[in-house]
Amino acid sequence: MMPMVHCPKCNKEEALDKVLTAQSNQNVIFKCPHCTYTKRQIHTSKG
Numbered sequence: 001m002m003p004m005v006h007c008p009k010c011n012k013e014e015a016l017d018k019v020l021t022a023q024s025n026q027n028v029i030f031k032c033p034h035c036t037y038t039k040r041q042i043h044t045s046k047g
Contacts, residue, residue, distance in 0.1 A: 005030075009037040 002015040012034040025038040
């Protein structure tokens with residue numbers, strides 16, 4: 001079962017694989033399918 005993530009704007013819940021995108025340059029993007037809130041360049045332990 002995939003972990004669930006809450007959108008910081010609308011607080012709706014969605015599966016992790018539906019809202020996070022990892023790019024080849026270690027950039028992680030969050031995009032809420034409900035309210036279209038987008039957060040780019042999320043800091044991770046890899047960079």
